[in-house]
Amino acid sequence: MTQLVWFREDLRTDDQRALVAAVAVADAAGEAVHAVWCATPAQWDAHGMGDNRRGFLLDNVLQLQAALAEAGIVLHVVDAGDFAGSVRAVLDIARANGAGAVHYNEEYPLNEQRRDASFDAACAAAGIVGCRHHDGMLVPPRAVLTKAGTPYTVFTPYRQAWYRELAADGGIAPMAFRAPRQRADAAALAAAGARAQQVIAELRARLQVPESVRAAWPAGEHEAQRRLAGFADEALRDYKARRDLPAEPGTSVLSPYLAAGVLSPRRALAVARAANRGDFAEGNAGVVTWISELAWRDFYRQVVFHHPHVSMGRAFRRETDRVAWRRDQRDFDAWCRGETGIPLVDAAMRQLVATGWMHNRLRMVTAMYLSKDLLIDWRLGEAFFARHLVDWDFAANNGGWQWSASTGTDAAPYFRLFNPVRQGERFDPDGAFVRRWLPALAAVPERWVHAPWLAAEKHADLFAGGPSFAPPLIDHERAKARVLAAFRAAASTAA
Numbered sequence: 001m002t003q004l005v006w007f008r009e010d011l012r013t014d015d016q017r018a019l020v021a022a023v024a025v026a027d028a029a030g031e032a033v034h035a036v037w038c039a040t041p042a043q044w045d046a047h048g049m050g051d052n053r054r055g056f057l058l059d060n061v062l063q064l065q066a067a068l069a070e071a072g073i074v075l076h077v078v079d080a081g082d083f084a085g086s087v088r089a090v091l092d093i094a095r096a097n098g099a100g101a102v103h104y105n106e107e108y109p110l111n112e113q114r115r116d117a118s119f120d121a122a123c124a125a126a127g128i129v130g131c132r133h134h135d136g137m138l139v140p141p142r143a144v145l146t147k148a149g150t151p152y153t154v155f156t157p158y159r160q161a162w163y164r165e166l167a168a169d170g171g172i173a174p175m176a177f178r179a180p181r182q183r184a185d186a187a188a189l190a191a192a193g194a195r196a197q198q199v200i201a202e203l204r205a206r207l208q209v210p211e212s213v214r215a216a217w218p219a220g221e222h223e224a225q226r227r228l229a230g231f232a233d234e235a236l237r238d239y240k241a242r243r244d245l246p247a248e249p250g251t252s253v254l255s256p257y258l259a260a261g262v263l264s265p266r267r268a269l270a271v272a273r274a275a276n277r278g279d280f281a282e283g284n285a286g287v288v289t290w291i292s293e294l295a296w297r298d299f300y301r302q303v304v305f306h307h308p309h310v311s312m313g314r315a316f317r318r319e320t321d322r323v324a325w326r327r328d329q330r331d332f333d334a335w336c337r338g339e340t341g342i343p344l345v346d347a348a349m350r351q352l353v354a355t356g357w358m359h360n361r362l363r364m365v366t367a368m369y370l371s372k373d374l375l376i377d378w379r380l381g382e383a384f385f386a387r388h389l390v391d392w393d394f395a396a397n398n399g400g401w402q403w404s405a406s407t408g409t410d411a412a413p414y415f416r417l418f419n420p421v422r423q424g425e426r427f428d429p430d431g432a433f434v435r436r437w438l439p440a441l442a443a444v445p446e447r448w449v450h451a452p453w454l455a456a457e458k459h460a461d462l463f464a465g466g467p468s469f470a471p472p473l474i475d476h477e478r479a480k481a482r483v484l485a486a487f488r489a490a491a492s493t494a495a
């Protein structure tokens with residue numbers, strides 16, 4: 001008999017709960033451990049996952065394969081098509097390798113929940129034990145509920161309850177990986193390794209990932225841990241002061257590793273707490289604020305788990321599905337290409353396309369600009385982000401978009417609109433960030449750098465012979481009146 005581990009978006013050996021459990025059972029029973037990972041390209045298509053993220057997953061699977069082989073564990077890599085195919089493929093591998101149990105970590109969006117329910121049923125029918133583990137959140141979604149037993153929909157009280165769970169310390173200590181006693185033989189390891197390389201090369205050949213993106217995000221858990229340690233040493237304690245400044249390296253840039261499970265959230269929490277004498281809710285403001293971001297990550301995952309309609313393309317606040325979004329392809333294309341005329345929005349969109357990542361402040365600014373200033377359906381922006389983000393994570397992306405568009409839980413109220421020029425002046429005061437991505441702004445004086453069309457109108461002499469700066473797609477005050485009217489109309493038809 002063997003124990004089988006089904007890897008998903010938990011591509012690491014460190015503190016991987018399903019893997020730890022499988023090794024413990026196997027060692028106690030004198031069994032070997034096998035592992036499986038299924039590519040599901042048809043499912044990724046259905047979910048809108050872009051090539052950047054697919055490429056990152058594939059690179060990480062290869063790293064994982066090597067790490068598991070070193071520990072004597074065979075990783076079977078299969079192209080299963082979609083989730084239904086993955087259920088069949090894992091069962092086939094379980095049978096072929098005499099697995100008594102399949103260990104896997106739960107995932108929370110709707111299709112993943114459905115896949116796991118059908119897998120559990122298929123296991124029961126086949127006489128195999130399906131062992132579901134909790135791994136991808138610091139606190140599982142069923143553990144943080146209001147006194148009435150309902151899920152939280154507002155972040156601050158959620159975080160208070162979340163802190164109480166952390167204080168109870170139920171399973172948040174990371175677990176180190178230990179290789180199983182029984183190793184697979186060298187020939188089996190080599191054959192599975194060659195097969196994995198082949199499957200991944202075939203999948204990779206279908207992707208178009210810019211070299212700039214691949215170079216920015218080296219795969220592997222060593223890289224993730226190195227980045228975590230570097231961030232803890234250099235920027236964590238100043239995080240609160242610097243996290244909103246896109247020109248500075250003030251945030252951890254760990255999101256691709258956390259989203260693909262290459263880094264354990266418990267490991268991230270443990271490193272942060274160690275820099276704050278073990279505290280998470282008080283002490284150094286930088287550390288406390290950063291841990292609070294990990295709470296946002298859990299918060300949006302539990303939203304997805306408890307409110308499956310958000311996984312079906314629906315607004316969390318159902319009445320906001322009546323907003324009459326504009327269908328304006330020209331404006332949408334200008335937003336995608338970083339040609340709205342607003343430097344902060346355009347620079348951010350270019351950062352996204354060139355690197356597969358965007359600074360958090362700018363995700364909020366660009367998302368609000370699309371959904372509020374341009375009054376274009378947030379779902380189009382959500383899909384564009386999914387196509388480009390290396391860190392694409394359904395729950396965080398959907399939560400962030402619905403927050404920005406005022407359609408979600410705990411969302412920005414609809415009458416709250418960022419003024420994108422003011423955001424630039426506040427968070428990129430000397431224009432270092434916008435100049436990095438928009439070279440035409442190089443010589444524009446600081447006071448005009450976030451609204452160069454004004455300078456071009458008033459001081460044509462300054463720009464003679466230089467680049468021209470057209471006014472933005474829409475005047476912010478006019479846009480504000482338009483979006484407020486649209487939200488009010490939606491509320492009155494719902495009433």
Ligand SMILES: Cc1cc2nc3c(=O)[nH]c(=O)nc-3n(C[C@H](O)[C@H](O)[C@H](O)COP(=O)(O)OP(=O)(O)OC[C@H]3O[C@@H](n4cnc5c(N)ncnc54)[C@H](O)[C@@H]3O)c2cc1C
Pocket residue numbers: 243251252253254255256258259293294296297298300358359360361363364367385389391392393394396397398399400401404
């Ligand atoms: C419109 C929009 C879309 C977003 N899409 C995604 C996405 O697809 N994937 C993603 O991981 N994050 C997303 N975020 C959240 C956030 O912008 C990124 O997690 C963050 O910018 C990643 O950079 P970092 O690793 O340096 O974060 P840090 O500031 O160092 O934060 C540490 C970690 O906390 C988590 N985190 C931080 N902020 C949030 C948040 N608001 N919601 C959920 N988790 C958070 C991330 O895992 C992040 O790596 C989105 C936010 C918005 C407003």
